[in-house]
Amino acid sequence: MDTTEIHSRVRESLDQLRRELIADRGDSNHWTGRLSASALSTATAISALSAAYLRSRNAPPVRADRRDSRRGKPSVDYARYLELIRRGCDWLDTQQNADGGFGDTDLSHSNIATSYLVMAARTLAARCLSNEHQGSQFAASQAALQAYLDTAGGIPALRERYGSDKTFVVPILNNLAIAGLVPWSEVAALPFEAAVFPQSMYRFLGMPVVSYAVPALVAIGQAKFCRSSCLPPWSWVRQSAMNPALKVLEKMQPGSGGYLEATPLTAFVVMSLVDTLSTSPLPNANRDRVIASGLRFLEESDTNLATWVTSLSVAALANDPTDKREWSSELLVGWLLSCQHRQRHPFTGADPGGWGWTDLSGAVPDADDTPGAIIALSKLRDFVDPQQTAQIDAACAAGKKWLLGLQNRDGGWPTFCRGWGKLPFDRSSTDLTAHAIRAFALMPTCAQSEAAVQRGVRFLRSAQQSDGSWLPLWFGNQDRPAEDNPIYGTAKVLVDASDDLGSDAIVRGVQYLIHSQNADGGWGGGSSVAGYFASGDSPPATSSGDVITSTMEETALAVEALASLWGYMSVQESAKNPEFSPKTPSLTAATRDAILAGSDWLVGAVAAGRHHVAWPIGFYFAKLWYHERLYPLIFTTAALGRVATLPFICGAEHDDTP
Numbered sequence: 001m002d003t004t005e006i007h008s009r010v011r012e013s014l015d016q017l018r019r020e021l022i023a024d025r026g027d028s029n030h031w032t033g034r035l036s037a038s039a040l041s042t043a044t045a046i047s048a049l050s051a052a053y054l055r056s057r058n059a060p061p062v063r064a065d066r067r068d069s070r071r072g073k074p075s076v077d078y079a080r081y082l083e084l085i086r087r088g089c090d091w092l093d094t095q096q097n098a099d100g101g102f103g104d105t106d107l108s109h110s111n112i113a114t115s116y117l118v119m120a121a122r123t124l125a126a127r128c129l130s131n132e133h134q135g136s137q138f139a140a141s142q143a144a145l146q147a148y149l150d151t152a153g154g155i156p157a158l159r160e161r162y163g164s165d166k167t168f169v170v171p172i173l174n175n176l177a178i179a180g181l182v183p184w185s186e187v188a189a190l191p192f193e194a195a196v197f198p199q200s201m202y203r204f205l206g207m208p209v210v211s212y213a214v215p216a217l218v219a220i221g222q223a224k225f226c227r228s229s230c231l232p233p234w235s236w237v238r239q240s241a242m243n244p245a246l247k248v249l250e251k252m253q254p255g256s257g258g259y260l261e262a263t264p265l266t267a268f269v270v271m272s273l274v275d276t277l278s279t280s281p282l283p284n285a286n287r288d289r290v291i292a293s294g295l296r297f298l299e300e301s302d303t304n305l306a307t308w309v310t311s312l313s314v315a316a317l318a319n320d321p322t323d324k325r326e327w328s329s330e331l332l333v334g335w336l337l338s339c340q341h342r343q344r345h346p347f348t349g350a351d352p353g354g355w356g357w358t359d360l361s362g363a364v365p366d367a368d369d370t371p372g373a374i375i376a377l378s379k380l381r382d383f384v385d386p387q388q389t390a391q392i393d394a395a396c397a398a399g400k401k402w403l404l405g406l407q408n409r410d411g412g413w414p415t416f417c418r419g420w421g422k423l424p425f426d427r428s429s430t431d432l433t434a435h436a437i438r439a440f441a442l443m444p445t446c447a448q449s450e451a452a453v454q455r456g457v458r459f460l461r462s463a464q465q466s467d468g469s470w471l472p473l474w475f476g477n478q479d480r481p482a483e484d485n486p487i488y489g490t491a492k493v494l495v496d497a498s499d500d501l502g503s504d505a506i507v508r509g510v511q512y513l514i515h516s517q518n519a520d521g522g523w524g525g526g527s528s529v530a531g532y533f534a535s536g537d538s539p540p541a542t543s544s545g546d547v548i549t550s551t552m553e554e555t556a557l558a559v560e561a562l563a564s565l566w567g568y569m570s571v572q573e574s575a576k577n578p579e580f581s582p583k584t585p586s587l588t589a590a591t592r593d594a595i596l597a598g599s600d601w602l603v604g605a606v607a608a609g610r611h612h613v614a615w616p617i618g619f620y621f622a623k624l625w626y627h628e629r630l631y632p633l634i635f636t637t638a639a640l641g642r643v644a645t646l647p648f649i650c651g652a653e654h655d656d657t658p
Helices: 003-023 039-058 066-070 078-093 112-129 136-152 154-162 166-178 192-196 199-204 211-227 234-252 263-279 285-300 306-318 330-338 369-383 386-406 430-440 447-463 486-494 503-515 527-534 552-564 566-574 587-607 631-643
Strands: 618-620 624-626
Touching (some): 003 306, 003 587, 003 631, 039 078, 039 112, 039 166, 039 263, 112 136, 112 154, 112 166, 136 154, 154 166, 166 211, 166 263, 192 211, 192 234, 211 263, 234 285, 263 285, 306 330, 306 369, 306 631, 330 386, 369 386, 369 430, 386 430, 386 447, 430 447, 430 486, 503 552, 503 566, 503 587, 552 566, 552 587, 552 631, 587 631
């Protein structure tokens, strides 16, 4: 293909994407995005609201205390929740899959966890709504749902899905017990009393849940304790720990009322504490305030990933070689700076200096958003006045210190808390570790950061799979049996990879991406993508009308990673590095061909409007799926910006150069 034609098509698509991405801010100075609606979140909210409403019919309702009234927060009006419950059930009725089950998002496969939560929500809601939702259509839907659950293996299969990690299986069983669908004996006891210890000790106490689920551990642990027998003297110890643990629970609750700004986590806390009102009715102001604030969050929440998608958008736009940061502003930089946490965090006990995923009060600093913000600010540093330059330098230095303090002994970076590591979502992560290393590369070095990077590189090398891929922590592919996403993980490790990673590891990773490229020219996806686009719900991504297998997100990530390594690959092969010759004499040419095919796929997909269809690739709260509206737009902008710099694209090199 003629290089002029290639460059013209890439440039045209890139200009379109840039206009759309910049316009997406609207009147704001930053990006907000939009998370997918979720049957799982909706179901847990319905259960919590229903439990609270049913409690209010049988006993005096929980009310906010006088301090809340003085702040303009009214007492909880439980009557309002009937309409929310009704509307939630109506929406759930539209989300049932053909197999009778429910998935986490509108594009997700059915799974046993979400399906059980919907069953519990409908059961509790039916007691609130009387006969409104119990007609023949509802009965048929419930029968289909029960049939799916039976076919999926029932409660034993639910337990098997999560193994030894109690982070999500215990809340689900707790929800089912509150709904009366399983006996309380099915709910494991959780050591809520451990929450009274200093946060710095949590990692040594053998917590059965991940670090971010401590609020659920407290609330569910108390609900189970109040519903079961426990012999003295241990029962006295646990009873005496209830009020102190509730004080910790309230301290961890943000101003919005939503733990981690997450509906499921907040809903599990609320429904569990409401249940304790029946079995432990003595007044407790801490408990009442947590319930009241949590209910307000469930009613008013507007969860987003504003900090995350803003950082990604800045970096994506800056990839364009013609970009002059004309879209940036003092307000954008100031907003990003304002999202940095400057006090010790009450939820995880994290030191100041990190960034979370949103500017909402429930965000917690983590090892993906912190390097993301550092990289974004570094891209803006040369386009601001001296005062903001100094502010950026100070913020990045604090972020660097924060990251250095979070690194695990194995050399990798976890998400929230150093040293937990026993359960899946507390372990060191390849994608987060690579992200931290990229951030360090943009800041002044020191002996401590150099040593940290070397430990991080060793972790990445040890974590590389036998096929050359890396597996990420917070992203997946629902069409893979293990629901993992090696395309995402490998791309995130390879993008801008330095010599420190080693040519052998880089070559194996590049080979994995090349060999994983789909026949349509893209990456990732699978049968669910093909089925969706074959159904006619959306236009095909290619002018030929071929069935689509790939996703915009995974294709863009792979193209960006390969494009970022083109210069490195060319130099290594021209120098006849042993890793390239004779074993892989044409790897650079193969990389070029993969980039060209992937870029062509992306350009065709943009022309067909595929970048407006986000796919569920992200996880939140214990492997629950989500999709984010801006991911396809951001990732493709970043990828084509990289491609536009390549010599065989922009015409600086003959197209036949290997």
